[in-house]
Amino acid sequence: MSKSPNPMIRLIMFTSEDCIYCPPVESIVKEVVGGAIGELIYVNTVDVDENPDVAERYNIHHLPTLMINEKVVLEGGMDDDSVREILWNTLLSLAVANKERMEKSKQSLLHLAVNSWESLTGERMLRKTVGDFIHLGPYQLTLLSLYSLDPLVPGILYQAGYQMGLYGLMHHILSILEPRLGMTTKRMKRLRFITEALALYFSDKEFLPTYIAESARIIYLSDEKFTIEISGLASGSMGINVGEPMCDFTAGTIAGVTEALMGTATVGVEIACAANGNNTCIFEIHIDPPSPQNIRRSPEVEDKLAIRERRLNFYESIHSLTFKLENSYFMRKRLRPSVGDMVHISALQPIVLSIKMMDDYLASILFSAGRELGIFGSGKALLYDIVERNYPEASLPVDFNIGVEVFLKYMTHPTTYLANEWGIVELSEFDPQRPNERILSIGDYGAIAGVPNLGMPFCDYLVGFITGRLAVIIGEEPQVREIACQGTGSAVCKFEIKKAEGSD
Numbered sequence: 001m002s003k004s005p006n007p008m009i010r011l012i013m014f015t016s017e018d019c020i021y022c023p024p025v026e027s028i029v030k031e032v033v034g035g036a037i038g039e040l041i042y043v044n045t046v047d048v049d050e051n052p053d054v055a056e057r058y059n060i061h062h063l064p065t066l067m068i069n070e071k072v073v074l075e076g077g078m079d080d081d082s083v084r085e086i087l088w089n090t091l092l093s094l095a096v097a098n099k100e101r102m103e104k105s106k107q108s109l110l111h112l113a114v115n116s117w118e119s120l121t122g123e124r125m126l127r128k129t130v131g132d133f134i135h136l137g138p139y140q141l142t143l144l145s146l147y148s149l150d151p152l153v154p155g156i157l158y159q160a161g162y163q164m165g166l167y168g169l170m171h172h173i174l175s176i177l178e179p180r181l182g183m184t185t186k187r188m189k190r191l192r193f194i195t196e197a198l199a200l201y202f203s204d205k206e207f208l209p210t211y212i213a214e215s216a217r218i219i220y221l222s223d224e225k226f227t228i229e230i231s232g233l234a235s236g237s238m239g240i241n242v243g244e245p246m247c248d249f250t251a252g253t254i255a256g257v258t259e260a261l262m263g264t265a266t267v268g269v270e271i272a273c274a275a276n277g278n279n280t281c282i283f284e285i286h287i288d289p290p291s292p293q294n295i296r297r298s299p300e301v302e303d304k305l306a307i308r309e310r311r312l313n314f315y316e317s318i319h320s321l322t323f324k325l326e327n328s329y330f331m332r333k334r335l336r337p338s339v340g341d342m343v344h345i346s347a348l349q350p351i352v353l354s355i356k357m358m359d360d361y362l363a364s365i366l367f368s369a370g371r372e373l374g375i376f377g378s379g380k381a382l383l384y385d386i387v388e389r390n391y392p393e394a395s396l397p398v399d400f401n402i403g404v405e406v407f408l409k410y411m412t413h414p415t416t417y418l419a420n421e422w423g424i425v426e427l428s429e430f431d432p433q434r435p436n437e438r439i440l441s442i443g444d445y446g447a448i449a450g451v452p453n454l455g456m457p458f459c460d461y462l463v464g465f466i467t468g469r470l471a472v473i474i475g476e477e478p479q480v481r482e483i484a485c486q487g488t489g490s491a492v493c494k495f496e497i498k499k500a501e502g503s504d
């Protein structure tokens with residue numbers, strides 16, 4: 001078994017050049033992180049003078065400040081032993097909790113794999129109202145907004161893909177696509193059959209087509225490495241250059257399934273991506289590499305200024321992608337000419353699920369990503385159009401109760417349905433007893449349909465989207481809460497929408 005490909009505990013140390021208490025604390029951090037627990041921890045040092053906006057966002061008033069997973073654990077100078085004790089206690093308990101959560105996440109991902117198998121073989125439809133394919137628009141916009149919010153997201157998606165590859169059903173599918181795979185144990189022969197099966201898998205239009213890609217071919221193969229080129233991969237085919245590779249999930253999946261079939265540690269990295277100026281996506285897969293840590297793509301957050309630029313760049317990308325997607329929705333120009341722009345929901349679900357399951361902080365970025373898309377994403381022209389047609393007296397922003405009706409018309413508009421993102425959407429009647437409160441029900445939401453009962457509401461991203469979009473419509477953010485979810489056994493997801501308190 002390979003080492004964990006990415007650290008899941010985030011330690012941020014705030015320092016400055018003049019801080020005299022900082023160097024001793026920093027050296028203890030280095031000592032702890034240099035030990036066995038180090039591979040679980042991602043350390044980021046922030047100089048508050050160089051990054052006043054970051055310091056302000058985290059509300060930093062003392063130096064040094066140590067935050068672990070967004071919680072302050074140490075402020076100001078302290079003796080060495082106390083620093084050591086605080087660090088060890090916090091980190092060890094987190095490492096244990098992470099392990100439990102990862103286990104549950106692994107089980108859920110396997111459940112998703114079984115679901116997608118049943119859906120693709122026609123045994124069971126996960127979404128009876130709208131079918132099991134969504135437009136790749138919502139899929140790509142979800143990815144873009146997540147990548148923009150946290151530089152750790154690429155590593156998390158790699159990890160999720162890796163688990164899917166390792167424990168899911170893909171190795172089974174590969175063995176069906178290339179039956180000779182089961183007949184040899186010779187390393188080189190086996191590897192050749194795996195690569196041939198992978199090329200078939202990503203080109204599949206007949207056996208169990210998810211339309212995750214258009215086609216694939218192997219461009220290099222040796223006994224320690226192979227290179228696979230994939231055209232029209234759903235996560236990369238945006239028709240724009242977003243400035244970094246976007247297919248970490250697939251890199252992880254290929255590495256995981258190769259590891260499952262070869263029985264040796266495998267690491268994958270995307271060396272060129274269609275979302276980053278290349279025509280296709282190219283993955284290099286290393287089998288049993290001597291130093292896996294040097295190969296994996298680590299989040300590039302060392303350079304703090306880059307975080308801000310990266311985010312601005314992503315906003316621009318979301319904007320440009322919107323135009324490309326409109327052309328695709330209305331069939332003017334497809335992003336993927338040969339297979340079209342619909343993709344099976346099994347491409348989207350593991351991404352949302354793995355982020356939701358990772359930890360509470362990351363679950364909260366699903367909300368933020370949805371909210372940003374609600375505020376900045378496409379479809380505003382449609383909102384104006386809906387208001388103009390239905391409420392000729394009014395103009396945006398409108399009052400709360402007209403606003404939620406406008407939102408309902410937006411969610412159920414034929415052009416919105418071109419993305420096939422959800423099934424039936426309904427709004428509770430106006431209740432004079434509760435004039436500032438409505439319930440919105442959404443059935444067969446693509447990210448959740450068929451997902452096992454996780455014991456928690458799942459649709460943080462949708463809660464964020466409803467919040468952001470309604471903020472545009474009524475001019476202020478309402479309070480939105482998911483009160484029933486398909487992810488906890490409810491037939492549909494229900495969202496309570498309340499007018500912000502203290503406003504009228």
Ligand SMILES: [Zn+2]
Nearest residue numbers: 236247273281
């Ligand atoms: Zn790519």
Ligand SMILES: [Zn+2]
Nearest residue numbers: 459485486493
């Ligand atoms: Zn839900």
